Amino acid sequence: MGHIVIAYHLCVGCGACAEVCPDIFEMIENKAWLKYSDDITLCEQARVICPVGAITIEEDEK
Numbered sequence: 001m002g003h004i005v006i007a008y009h010l011c012v013g014c015g016a017c018a019e020v021c022p023d024i025f026e027m028i029e030n031k032a033w034l035k036y037s038d039d040i041t042l043c044e045q046a047r048v049i050c051p052v053g054a055i056t057i058e059e060d061e062k
């Protein structure tokens with residue numbers, strides 16, 4: 001398992017992640033926020049589409 005991390009200093013507020021994965025991301029004051037961060041499979045599209053690479057998936061420590 002892993003979890004989704006948004007690098008807020010990189011996010012430019014384009015809204016692409018919230019468009020492709022509205023169950024996981026929402027836009028608040030021009031930044032992407034996580035609504036739900038457990039389903040890393042679902043967010044793969046958002047990770048790829050983010051133009052600045054602000055979305056990463058970190059492995060949970062075992």
Ligand code: SF4
Pocket residue numbers: 006010011012013014015016017018031032049050051052053054055
């Ligand atoms: S796709 Fe990336 S830059 Fe665009 S709102 Fe989402 S996290 Fe921010």
